[in-house]
Amino acid sequence: xxxxxxxxxxxxxxxxxxxxANRLLLKIGELSTETGGTLSDVTVAYETWGEFRGDNAILVxxxxxxxxxxxxxxxxxxxxxxxxxxxxxxxxxxxxxxxCQGTTGPSSLHPDGKPYGSRFPIITIGDMVExxxxxxxxxxxxxxxxxxxxSMGGMQALEWSVRxxxxxxxxxxxxxxxxxxxxxxxxxxxxxxxxxxxxxxNNGDYPLNDPPSxxxxxxxxxxxxxxxxxxxxxxxxxxxxxxxxxxxxxxxxEFEVESYLxxxxxxxxxxxxxxxxxxxxxxxxxxxxxxxxxxxxxxLCVSYTxxxxxxxxxxxxxxxxxxxxxxxxxRVEIDLPYGHDAFLLDGELQGDLLRSFLAE
Amino acid sequence: xxxxxxxxxxxxxxxxxxxxANRLLLKIGELSTETGGTLSDVTVAYETWGEFRGDNAILVxxxxxxxxxxxxxxxxxxxxxxxxxxxxxxxxxxxxxxxCQGTTGPSSLHPDGKPYGSRFPIITIGDMVExxxxxxxxxxxxxxxxxxxxSMGGMQALEWSVRxxxxxxxxxxxxxxxxxxxxxxxxxxxxxxxxxxxxxxNNGDYPLNDPPSxxxxxxxxxxxxxxxxxxxxxxxxxxxxxxxxxxxxxxxxEFEVESYLxxxxxxxxxxxxxxxxxxxxxxxxxxxxxxxxxxxxxxLCVSYTxxxxxxxxxxxxxxxxxxxxxxxxxRVEIDLPYGHDAFLLDGELQGDLLRSFLAE
Numbered sequence: 001x002x003x004x005x006x007x008x009x010x011x012x013x014x015x016x017x018x019x020x021a022n023r024l025l026l027k028i029g030e031l032s033t034e035t036g037g038t039l040s041d042v043t044v045a046y047e048t049w050g051e052f053r054g055d056n057a058i059l060v061x062x063x064x065x066x067x068x069x070x071x072x073x074x075x076x077x078x079x080x081x082x083x084x085x086x087x088x089x090x091x092x093x094x095x096x097x098x099x100c101q102g103t104t105g106p107s108s109l110h111p112d113g114k115p116y117g118s119r120f121p122i123i124t125i126g127d128m129v130e131x132x133x134x135x136x137x138x139x140x141x142x143x144x145x146x147x148x149x150x151s152m153g154g155m156q157a158l159e160w161s162v163r164x165x166x167x168x169x170x171x172x173x174x175x176x177x178x179x180x181x182x183x184x185x186x187x188x189x190x191x192x193x194x195x196x197x198x199x200x201x202n203n204g205d206y207p208l209n210d211p212p213s214x215x216x217x218x219x220x221x222x223x224x225x226x227x228x229x230x231x232x233x234x235x236x237x238x239x240x241x242x243x244x245x246x247x248x249x250x251x252x253x254e255f256e257v258e259s260y261l262x263x264x265x266x267x268x269x270x271x272x273x274x275x276x277x278x279x280x281x282x283x284x285x286x287x288x289x290x291x292x293x294x295x296x297x298x299x300l301c302v303s304y305t306x307x308x309x310x311x312x313x314x315x316x317x318x319x320x321x322x323x324x325x326x327x328x329x330x331r332v333e334i335d336l337p338y339g340h341d342a343f344l345l346d347g348e349l350q351g352d353l354l355r356s357f358l359a360e
Numbered sequence: 361x362x363x364x365x366x367x368x369x370x371x372x373x374x375x376x377x378x379x380x381a382n383r384l385l386l387k388i389g390e391l392s393t394e395t396g397g398t399l400s401d402v403t404v405a406y407e408t409w410g411e412f413r414g415d416n417a418i419l420v421x422x423x424x425x426x427x428x429x430x431x432x433x434x435x436x437x438x439x440x441x442x443x444x445x446x447x448x449x450x451x452x453x454x455x456x457x458x459x460c461q462g463t464t465g466p467s468s469l470h471p472d473g474k475p476y477g478s479r480f481p482i483i484t485i486g487d488m489v490e491x492x493x494x495x496x497x498x499x500x501x502x503x504x505x506x507x508x509x510x511s512m513g514g515m516q517a518l519e520w521s522v523r524x525x526x527x528x529x530x531x532x533x534x535x536x537x538x539x540x541x542x543x544x545x546x547x548x549x550x551x552x553x554x555x556x557x558x559x560x561x562n563n564g565d566y567p568l569n570d571p572p573s574x575x576x577x578x579x580x581x582x583x584x585x586x587x588x589x590x591x592x593x594x595x596x597x598x599x600x601x602x603x604x605x606x607x608x609x610x611x612x613x614e615f616e617v618e619s620y621l622x623x624x625x626x627x628x629x630x631x632x633x634x635x636x637x638x639x640x641x642x643x644x645x646x647x648x649x650x651x652x653x654x655x656x657x658x659x660l661c662v663s664y665t666x667x668x669x670x671x672x673x674x675x676x677x678x679x680x681x682x683x684x685x686x687x688x689x690x691r692v693e694i695d696l697p698y699g700h701d702a703f704l705l706d707g708e709l710q711g712d713l714l715r716s717f718l719a720e
Contacts (some may be wrong), residue, residue: 028481035609036609037609041669046375065678075395078655109627122609122610122611157531179599180595181590181591181593181599182593182594182596182597182598182599182615182616182617183585183588183590183594183617185615185617185618186584186585186593186617186618186621187585189615189617189618189621189622190581190582190585190621192611193577193578193581193621193622193625194554196579196611197558197574197575197577197578198557198574199559213560214557215557217553217557218550218553218554218557220579221546221549221550221553222550222582224546225543225546225547225550228543230541230543230671233541233546234541234542234543236544238542239539239540239541239542239545239648243492247646248647249396249397249481249482250482251394251552251556251564251638251642254645254646255542255545255549255645256542257542257543257545257549258545258546258547258549260549261546261549261553262549262553265553278611282694283613285614285615286607286609286614288599308668311590321465350539
């Protein structure tokens with residue numbers, strides 16, 4: 001296993017977007033996945049903020065469509081003076097294994113020079129965490145003060161607690177689950193079917209400049225339906241028509257909400273890979289937080305009243321599993337109307353909870 | 361307008377399915393739609409049960425994927441001895457305008473011998489009701505004792521109350537709404553995008569033997585996600601794998617819920633037309649129950665606790681609109697765990713309410 005850090009090895013797109021400007025790449029060598037696959041040469045894209053002082057490292061784990069730029073997508077919680085205070089903590093965030101923002105994923109080039117495509121193995125949340133563990137070892141961070149994440153990021157945080165129990169002191173999850181429900185698997189599956197039934201998907205082997213954008217766009221629109229609550233959709237769009245006072249009676253855009261969904265879906269295809277969507281949603285669906293007795297961490301677990309796709313019942317399950325295993329756990333349900341997106345939008349309420357949790 | 365009834369004119373598929381065996385067809389001539397379109401020669405497929413005695417007619421209106429065979433899809437409520445008792449009432453049910461079960465729709469043949477396809481106009485719930493009104497006139501039924509329907513059928517029932525106020529005495533809606541929310545429009549739109557982004561859709565002009573089945577299948581899977589509640593998904597499927605005890609770690613079927621959704625999606629493509637899905641969901645999204653003061657009917661309005669896609673708040677709105685207009689309205693929320701499907705599955709509780717409502 002190679003673990004050399006080369007801060008000069010920037011992403012080739014580093015000048016095009018702030019999220020990529022400070023991204024570092026680290027080669028961590030070969031990985032055998034929990035699913036029986038092998039990746040011969042894994043690269044991890046990551047960013048860090050603050051200074052490491054031995055006991056102040058916080059790993060931030062991103063959700064499905066996130067990246068290593070935690071001060072971007074989680075700027076309500078991560079930054080100078082924020083709950084995850086970059087003037088106080090050494091904060092690390094890496095793009096997950098299987099992703100498409102610098103870390104090895106299906107759109108990365110195989111040693112043979114072509115994208116992995118269908119050759120990329122199915123992976124698990126455990127495989128993502130294994131890669132993060134190697135990254136931290138390479139960075140000289142033996143132990144984490146805290147690992148924090150929302151949604152898929154929360155699952156990685158839970159997995160950290162049992163895979164590396166001696167390396168984690170505190171675990172913060174928000175809008176997450178110990179395992180997906182049948183309905184969550186169903187939503188993911190319909191998105192996958194939209195991609196896999198797009199003729200351009202071609203069993204996963206498509207040119208990177210001609211991907212199955214229609215399928216991915218539909219999958220992302222479906223995602224956006226689950227990110228907001230009914231009341232958030234109402235207050236954002238209600239039944240307003242898009243730039244007109246009377247409908248045109250056609251199949252094009254009539255309502256604002258239609259314009260929003262198409263815009264979100266199509267925008268997503270410009271920055272995200274369809275196979276990554278398949279591989280990461282599979283990992284989400286397989287995940288189950290097990291062997292909780294192994295954990296040595298304290299837990300803070302947040303949910304939102306209006307989050308119908310990761311409802312509070314799933315945080316109750318995290319609490320129940322942690323308590324049954326004799327762990328210390330605080331669980332708080334926050335009343336905000338933003339739906340699942342609340343975990344990204346709410347700096348204040350979960351920020352205060354997280355601040356207290358880290359100060360304990 | 362032609363209004364001749366020809367009971368001998370059976371659907372050509374009449375021998376293949378019970379639902380089609382007793383279907384009658386009536387030509388009602390030209391229709392100008394509310395959207396500015398024209399259909400030169402509209403046929404209505406319908407069925408009746410019981411005997412007409414002047415004041416005992418009940419029109420049953422079907423939901424998105426239904427047909428004229430009310431004793432099939434609504435057998436918990438319609439039949440001998442059921443709440444809509446076919447030994448007591450003269451019950452009529454017709455396939456809606458725009459449908460694909462006998463009534464003129466996008467897959468019907470245009471006078472030029474080819475399917476309407478993209479030439480079929482966008483329609484409204486009002487257009488559907490207009491066609492039903494003509495059917496009843498042709499059948500010699502000037503007034504309805506009751507009009508009843510769930511989901512899209514409930515919208516037709518509400519529309520009847522204001523479009524033909526002198527022809528309706530009682531209105532029964534279940535799992536329905538006075539208008540779609542932004543989120544409901546969003547769900548419909550994602551399904552439409554799945555169809556319209558299928559290359560085989562071809563702007564609506566596809567051969568009937570080579571339709572955009574992948575897009576329609578994804579749209580239907582998405583529909584099924586909304587028909588059940590989270591708890592219904594859990595009790596039906598939980599996280600059980602499909603015929604195995606360990607996952608195979610591939611993109612094929614792993615979980616039972618995935619198998620169920622794909623089965624439902626693909627089965628649907630064998631009996632339903634993709635353009636009908638587009639046209640009917642558009643009609644749903646445009647609908648708003650207006651001019652309620654015109655109505656002369658009494659209302660019974662049922663909703664289900666676990667129906668998250670047509671939640672009780674929408675029945676509260678029907679009640680509020682009816683009360684504000686000085687109408688008599690009863691509203692009942694029934695506590696059952698089946699989700700939106702409850703309106704099809706619950707014969708007992710809503711059956712008792714409907715029985716009392718009809719006996720008043």
